[in-house]
Amino acid sequence: MTLPVAIIGAGPIGLAAAAHLRARGQEAVVLEAGPRIAAAMREWGHVRLFSPWRYNTDAAARGLLEAGGWTAPDPExxxxxxxxxxxxxxxxxEALGPVVRTGARVxxxxxxxxxxxxxxADRAALPLMLHLATARGEAVLAARAVxxxxxxxxxxxxxxAHGMPAPGEAAHAARIATGIPDVLGAARAAHAGRTTLVLGGGHSAMNAVLDLVALARQAPGTRILWAMRRAPDAISFGGGAADGLAARGALGAEARALVEAGAVSLIAPFLLDxxxxxxxxxxxxxxxxxxxxxxxxDRLVTATGFRPDLSFLGEVRLALDPAVEATPALAPLIDPNLHSCGTVRPHGEAELRHPEPGFWIAGMKSYGRAPTFLLATGHEQVRSIAAHLAGDLAAARRVELVLPETGVCRTDTAAAACCTPVTPQGACCAPKPALAATAPCCGTP
Structure with missing residues (x-):
């Protein structure tokens, strides 16, 4: 009997992986810990993506859906x-059918x-065993790959500030939200007419700040503090008009404008103790x-990123960069200490391979602690892995994706202060004192 490929997680990347495997005649099973598919995405369902539909759907998934009469949303x-x-x-x-199992935590x-x-000698030939918690109790599933x-x-x-919870953080968890709380909806009462401190310098923090500003226009007395761990520089607010994703560039530009107008009180650098x-x-x-x-x-929003849960992979032979917690082949491409452009070349099975034969981490988790992951990157990852599992090594090595540029790149971390915003040509202009621009000159890569 041929064992299936086990896919952990029924989010956009896990379901895309199943679609690619089905397109190649490979059996798969998708294991979702939540009671419904895409449990994590449902928790931030109020957030609008800065990438349009054309970057958010997978080719094999579209093929499977369209065969059943599905009409794609407007790609723009x-x-x-x-x-x-x-x-x-x-x-x-629904199109994948019973291969998708919910309520199955690995x-x-x-x-x-x-x-x-x-x-x-035969370790690689032995199946991988997944221990599961289900509504019916614990179970074991054998798979040829995971x-x-x-x-x-x-x-x-x-x-x-040290990468660990600060003293008092756990004790006051009821007043601390992570990511982008729904302050205009379900979480409105907790923030309206109150002071909220947003901690973080990425796109999630910007989204949270912008939503709070919108709330402040509706609810008098709402005040927004925004703390960043680093002083803002020429790339902190993104590439603006140079960003290949216009909505992502506009998000940073709007956040910058709110700081300059005084609608938000920016405290940076700030290290929370x-x-x-x-x-x-x-x-x-x-x-x-x-x-x-x-x-x-009154409330704290921590939008400081995420890290991978490796707790259930203790018996799998992993190769992880000690800082990023991505594979050693991928880490140099995404490590923000080395690579500040935010644009990563497409990569696939070879870069994601671990020493444990037949095991890969794909999607957001493959980036470890690094930011800037795009759904389209994950789609390319699982396309390549599925091709490899089907024996099509040429397709596994082939690059089939072009990602949009971010419009920002730090080229010399020791250089003097330069312009903001970044121009498409990479030229520097006068720094803006209000934002304490201290970054080196930068431009599109």
Missing amino acids: TFPTGAEMVAQYLEPLA LGVARRDHGRLRDA LDCSGTWSRPNPAG GISEEAGALAIQGRQGEETVTLRA
């Missing part, structure tokens, strides 16, 4: 997470009869350079 419109689920992922899961993955330590597409949503980075309560408010202690400061807010 921008879906919310909820619209992605309703208009694309739910129909895709507790562990291992080689049959062989832990991580044990070598054997694709971990479980994402990073369950492991948000803490607010603490502890959280306590004073007079009913959160007292958020931190440092600005050598100075110790305390910020007071």
